[in-house]
Amino acid sequence: MNPMFPLALSNQLHAIDYGVFLVYFAIVSVYGYWIYNKKKRDEASTTDFFLAEGSLTWWAIGASLIASNISAEQFIGMSGDGFRLGVAIAAYEWIAAISLIVVGVFFLPIYLKNRIFTMPQFLKERYNESVALIMAVFWLFLYVLVNLTSILYLGAEAIRPMLGIEHSQGVMVALAIFATIITIGGMKVIGYTDVIQVVVLIFGGLATTYIALKMVSEYLGIDGGAIAGFNALMERAPDHFHMMLWKPGPDASPEYVSKYLAVPASMYIAGQWVANLNYWGCNQYITQRALGADLETARKGLLFAGFLKLLMPVLVMLPGIAAFVLHQNGQLQEQMLKNGQVSGDQAYSAVLTFLPIGLRGLSVAALTAAIVASLAGKANSISTIFTLDIYKRYINTGASEKKLIWIGRLAIVLSMVAALAFTWQDTLNIGGEGGFKFIQKYTGYISPGIFAMFLLGMFWQRTTGAAAIAGLLSGFGLSVFFNEVAPRLSRENLLYTAYPNGKVIDGAPVYEIPFLICMGWAFAFSILLMVVISLFGPKVNPKAFAIDRTMFRVSPSTLALIVIILMLLGALYIKFW
Incomplete structure (x- = not known):
């Protein structure tokens, strides 16, 4: 065993790891409280509470988009798909970068010109109240019963083993409380604390990936560190480094057919674009980050998120491929088992067991950051839709700004309580169906x-x-x-x-x-x-x-950013075609 991994194969956190985690918690809490106090005098505005209108910078918008998007289902699910499928699963992240360009150039101008604050409001103004009300109620149920519940369940299940806790309910409560505290401060608090969350997420994720690649080189007896480990992955698992999975022939193996069913090359004709553009362009808890900014700021925020999406597979997919190669070479045999069978969903937690003291705490903090940020983003969107599209429109049309904000906060608390109630004994069978499948089934x-x-x-x-x-x-x-x-x-x-x-x-x-x-x-x-x-x-x-065609014109700096993203994406597809 290499001395670099003194706690290899140990699930328990050291006192130093707890210290790293507590530092993260303290920084986020203190910074969030400072932002809240700074804006408290302006709190009477609902647009400030729900949208942080005019106060989020482009980097805060971009960071908040990623923080809301990345959660336990990516760390656990995408690492698992990296183990099973390889780099082809990165299409969800890399095509998202193009989708963010499309949303920024074509969708945002329409939303902002028409002062659209919620997706039900768009449907009311473009179609009629019946369509808007149906979808508002539907989205509330979807966000509470699918999104919040799955994030709480998967997040608690991911963190629980590292804390040495047998049952996940206590972890669920802690995550829900932390997210609620952030959310009741309003969108500005969420947006700026998300910047810290993303920084922790990226550094913790990069540390995990680096150690995973280092593990590969060490256990295979290769000199060269992480870079040599990456090269070893490509040599030892070449089938895991193909983006395009073409239609299986009559002699295709069951393993290849299984991969094709998950990410077929023909998905690039329509299906992948539908999934990504619907998520990034027609989704309240995503678009909400940009709806309170001016067009140029919002566009740059989306493009910044696009850059970060190019990086995400490095953080959450590569550890899964590393776990596959290690498992094929006799390592992680027990760690990859779930109910007696090898499960890709164990890949990320298996890699975490090899992290040295301190880095393990940082990685758990990164995972917690992703979970809490996603919970906060979805809870804020639940609050926005309920307050502006249902309460204000149908229950109390004359409610004051202050009353609406308190109703929004009440909606946040009640939605978290409802999510906890449904995940307490896994009433919805999220664990039985698998988290990613559960989300896909209902969305x-x-x-x-x-x-x-x-x-x-x-x-x-x-x-x-x-x-x-x-x-x-x-x-x-x-x-x-x-x-x-x-x-x-x-x-x-x-x-x-x-x-x-x-x-x-x-x-x-x-x-x-x-x-x-x-x-x-x-x-x-x-x-x-x-x-x-x-x-x-x-x-x-x-x-x-x-629609005026001038709405879709972009500034030279925005165009330059778009070209850079497309060039980077083109290089990735050429490399892994």
Whole structure:
């Protein structure tokens, strides 16, 4: 055993690790309290509390976007997918960088010009109140019962072993309290504390990746440190370094088919774009960070987030590939087991067991930062939608600014309590289904319809309210059809090919269409249906937004940033094609 890893294979934190973690907690708390006191005199404004209007800088917006996005499902789920699939899973992060460019250039000008503060407000002003109310209620249930619950459960399960705690409920309560304290301070507190969270996340993540690569070189007897470890990964697991997984042939191995089902190359035609653009452009707790800023600041914030997205696979995917190579060479045999079987979801925690004193505390702090920031972001969005789109509009139309802020804070507390109640005994079976699958199951089915509704609502003035409702319902129905019904009707046709997914029911193999291909077709047919219905309406819908091409012009500095991101992304795809 190399002396660099004095606590190898130990799950327990040292006193120094606890000290590092407490320093992180103290810095975030003190800084958040200072920001809160600094803005307290302006607190009577709801736009300040919910949006931090005009007070977030571009770097705070970008950092807050990443902090809200990265959580336990990335650290655990993407590391696990790195173990199973390799670099192909990085598409979720790297295509997100392009999606952020698209949102910044084309979506944000429409939101900001029309003073859109919430996504239900967009639907009300573009379509009608019925569409807005339906989606407001839906988003509240989704954010509380899917997002908050999954983050709490996965976060507690990830941190609990490092603390040597048998049950996760205490960790859940601590995470919920920490996130609530940050959230009730308002968006400005969230935005600026997220900067610290992202710094901790990046440095802790880089430290974990460095040690993982160092471990590979040490255990394989290769000189050269982390760089040699990375080269060893490419040599020992070449199948893990291909971005494009092409359609399997008749002789393809079950392992390759399993990888293709998760990230097929054809997803780049539509499905991957639907997932990313819907998430980054039509999602309250993401877009909310930019809606309170001016266009130039908001755009630069999104582009800064785009740069950080290029880095994320290094933090959360490479440790998974390192764990795969180590496992293939006889290491981490016990650490990769879950319920007696090898599980990729154990990869990140397995790597953490090798971190030296101090760095382990930093890595746990990074994981905690990601979890708390995501909880705070989602809780703030729940508060914003409930207060502005339901309470103010339907319950108390004459409420004062001060009353609205306190209602928003009450919504934050109640949403956290509800999330804790559903995760206390894992009532929703998040652990049984797997965290990433749980999230995809309840969000992926509705993404095609929502994105179709937003996309045509923004850029086609003829789109009607009836078409919007039809698109939303058809998107969900088609997603269910392609995922659950179509593989039983036909295994191959012009639209898709279904493959055995390794499961067997009543002695017969179960066939599956890649999820992202299903999403692409559901989106395409939803768009087609919306177009047909809208053609029966007026040529210009009275509620359509006016679009001026000058809205989409970017400054020279913004254009330079876009070009740099695209060049970096192009280099990555050329390297790992």
